[in-house]
Amino acid sequence: MNKEVRSATMPTIKEVAQAAGVSVSTASRALKNHPRISATTIERVQAVAKQIGYQPNLSAQALAQGEARSVGVIFPVTATTAPANPFHLDLVRGINMALQGVDRMMSVAICQSSDELLANVVQMVERGNVRHFIVLYTAEHDPVIEYLSQHDLNFVVVGTPVDTTIRFIDNDNLAAAVAGVETLLQTAPIKRPLYIRSQANWPYEQAREAGFRQAINQLVVTGRVLALDPTTTPTEVNNLLTEYQPDALMSADDIELLSFYNLVAHQQMVRDLPTICFNNSRLIQLTGLPVRRIDLRPKEIGQAAVELLFDLTTNRRIVDFKIV
Known part of the structure; x- marks a missing residue:
């Protein structure tokens, strides 16, 4: 009886897979917009997940996989002589506030070249076991974004990407x-x-x-x-x-x-x-x-980026702007 109540109130990934007519692994990847899963399958699986009210238990996944409680925050390549960007600082403030609310910490990657940045991110994944990332930029053929996609890591980017399979948050x-x-x-x-x-x-x-x-x-x-x-x-x-x-x-x-x-x-x-x-x-x-x-309300963008990161049924979020 307890099992039935739990199933009715907290749908599982197995139930999503059964309802969508796919395997559990395919359902899991479709919910993460994996590039190897067809757009049709992603759309069907995500529609089913929303319909039955599925919400992934990321905390349980983290414990099971031994992953870090940190979320990687990746800055664009920045020269040492470049001034601090106030937009990025406010983004980070919003991210940090939201992460505190879900009992997670922030790990930052900021480097002077693409090679150094990629090496930093790889180190976060392989040594720090970080599995969730917010990328504070978007760029076509970017080695860091390609790495995150190829290794099936959970991430969102700030900005509208060319690749429609990448989850993102932005203004219009x-x-x-x-x-x-x-x-x-x-x-x-x-x-x-x-x-x-x-x-x-x-x-x-x-x-x-x-x-x-x-x-x-x-x-x-x-x-x-x-x-x-x-x-x-x-x-x-x-x-x-x-x-x-x-x-x-x-x-x-x-x-x-x-x-x-x-x-x-x-x-x-x-x-x-x-x-x-x-x-x-x-x-x-x-x-x-x-x-x-x-x-552009960067602090709100940062907070919404964290919400989107852990809501695997949503692909994008647009934050309103205002003229002052």
Whole structure:
């Protein structure tokens, strides 16, 4: 009788497999979006799991497998000279708060090259027995993400991946950029907007640029893009400003906007242009300049990333943004 009550209230992976008409191992892999399982099977198994209310007992799995109570948090490759990214710091704050609530700890991987980062993650898996990861970036053909996928590890990425089998959490960056341009329009008419991003052109920057272009196309104006890197000189930027004479600025994030301001330090007119940037960091507020900000709510993203990590029946989560 106790067995029947437990089965009715807490469906097992075996019951999911039976209902979906697959083996237990296939059901387990389908719930983790394993790349070797067909999309049709993944969809069927996950639909069954939701229908019968299956929730994996990750704590029991951890004890059975002897895995660590740590969750690996993987930063993008970061040079030692790069400034700390406030967005990542707030992400980590949210992750840590959520992990405390599920009695888990955080292990961090942050390195200066892709090879070093991969080696760090492999060490976490093989020596530390870490089985759950939150990757604070997404990139196509990334060796770390490929390693996590190939070794059937539980992970989510922050950002929208090209590979639709990867579980992720993100904002709607395109919609946020459109809303940002609309916010600039409330200040003054726009004829020559300038979009500022990094030379790396991360996927989130691409989505934001796509939203910028979509919005300005509706205005029947042609915008320009300024891609910054550590070698960009004030002369290069000044030449572009003299030629183009922008009347509004949108920046892909706060770090790039601060870099731009540093390059045009003696041009107050440019610094006073209607401006909006992604990320509501204290750094921008400290400039004292009238910059509107798109708050991506990174702390909430971090908390939701932990929830998604341990909810194997859900593939994605979108966190709302707000303009401040």
